[in-house]
Amino acid sequence: MPKLLALETSTTVCSIALFRDEQLLGASELQIEKSHSSHITVMISQLVENCGATLQDLDAVAISGGPGSYTGLRIGTSTAKGLCYSLDIPLLEVSTLYGLAAQVIQATPQPERYLFCPMLDARRMEVYACLLDSQLQEVSPIEPVVLEERTFGNKLAAQPVIFFGSGAQKFKELVKEKEHALFVDDVLPSAKTIGQLALAKYARKAFEDVAYYEPFYLKDVYITGAGKGIK
Structure with a gap:
């Protein structure tokens, strides 16, 4: 062992x-x-x-x-x-982003229904982020992302996406009216x-x-x- x-x-x-x-x-x-x-x-x-x-x-x-x-x-x-x-x-x-996502996936009922977006704050309106499915397979690669209201718009139109991590709060303010944008706080x-x-x-x-x-x-x-x- x-x-x-x-x-x-x-x-x-x-x-x-x-x-x-x-x-x-x-x-x-x-x-x-x-x-x-x-x-x-x-x-x-x-x-x-x-x-x-x-x-x-x-x-x-x-x-x-x-x-x-x-x-x-x-x-x-x-x-x-x-x-x-x-x-x-x-x-x-x-x-690091996979580690964050694993925490949320493990705590999410029926995780296959969602995409998961870990975000690390990279200052100003930029984050390090990616999109993963419930099996930790990349839907969008790890990259620097400048946050705008339309960021991840195509994915959000198709299915719910759960956002979390130190950069997620900045995005929450931009997309608070979008029903498919879900947020989990205090994921470290x-x-x-x-x-x-x-x-x-x-x-x-x-x-x-x-x-x-x-x-x-x-x-x-x-x-x-x-x-x-x-x-």
């Missing part, structure tokens, strides 16, 4: 979870902005110890691969890679669903190359300073 550690650091939430086979042994989470770098290694050590295990017991590490915060993704990725290198175990990656990224989805990948041996893996930033990163952006 594999022991898998899952990390979710793609947003302001710093979340970790430990699984043995399909059983969740424990989880820990902080919703404190900019807490990742100073807390994640302590959280991992404490969780593993509290679950009666050691780091040497781990069989794999799973990471939420983005899109999301550049800094958060870098911290999670470097932590996961460090564990995989030192323990000589495989790395697994799960899309969680290592629990990252781990659940990663276990299926572990069974298929769908591992990442630890040396070359990079998170899915989706957009180029700019560092602003001295009046200009540096790519």
Whole structure:
């Protein structure tokens, strides 16, 4: 029975979870902005110890691969890679948006009736989003989306779409009169669903190359300073 550690650091939430086979042994989470770098290694050590295990017991590490915060993704990725290198175990990656969608799909009666649209806030009226069916199959790919009243108009005309995530509130104000636009509040990224989805990948041996893996930033990163952006 594999022991898998899952990390979710793609947003302001710093979340970790430990699984043995399909059983969740424990989880820990902080919703404190900019807490990742100073807390994640302590959280991992404490969780593993509290679950009666050691780091040497781990069989794999799973990471939420983005899109999301550049800094958060870098911290999670470097932590996961460090564990995989030192323990000589495989790395697994799960899309942040797929992890969000899995939470909502699991809580939705008759999920096959709906499409699911996870949205991460990308500032102003832009979000990172995709459209998924109840089997996590892409209907529309992950991409930056500028929100307008007509966004996803064709899909909303055809069937109900459930919107959620940190960017969904902005869209709610634009489409509040459309009956097929449904919203679920307070859906936050969680290592629990990252781990659940990663276990299926572990069974298929769908591992990442630890040396070359990079998170899915989706957009180029700019560092602003001295009046200009540096790519």
